[in-house]
Amino acid sequence: MGGAVFGAFGGHPVDAVLGEWRTMPTVIWDVRQPVARVALWAVFWLGWAIVFASTFMINHFDLVGLRQVYLAWRGFRL
Numbered sequence: 001m002g003g004a005v006f007g008a009f010g011g012h013p014v015d016a017v018l019g020e021w022r023t024m025p026t027v028i029w030d031v032r033q034p035v036a037r038v039a040l041w042a043v044f045w046l047g048w049a050i051v052f053a054s055t056f057m058i059n060h061f062d063l064v065g066l067r068q069v070y071l072a073w074r075g076f077r078l
Contacts, residue, residue, distance in 0.1 A: 031037045061067040071077075 031040055055063070059067060061070070
C-alpha cells in the first residue's frame with residue numbers, strides 16, 4: 001500500500017511548487033570573463049557526463065524494474 005499512496009500523492013508537492021513558480025526580477029549572477037565562462041560551462045557539461053556515465057554503471061533493466069519482472073516470470077528468486 002505504501003507504494004500506491006506514494007504514487008497517488010507524490011506528485012502534489014511538485015505540482016504546488018511548479019504552480020507557484022515565479023521568475024526572478026533581476027539577474028542573480030553574470031559571468032563576463034571568457035575563461036570563467038568556459039570553466040562554468042565545462043563544469044556544467046562534466047556534471048551531465050557523470051550523470052550519463054553513471055547510468056551505465058548499473059544494469060538499465062534493473063533501473064526500471066524489468067529484470068525483476070523477467071526473473072519472477074521465469075520463476076527465479078531474487
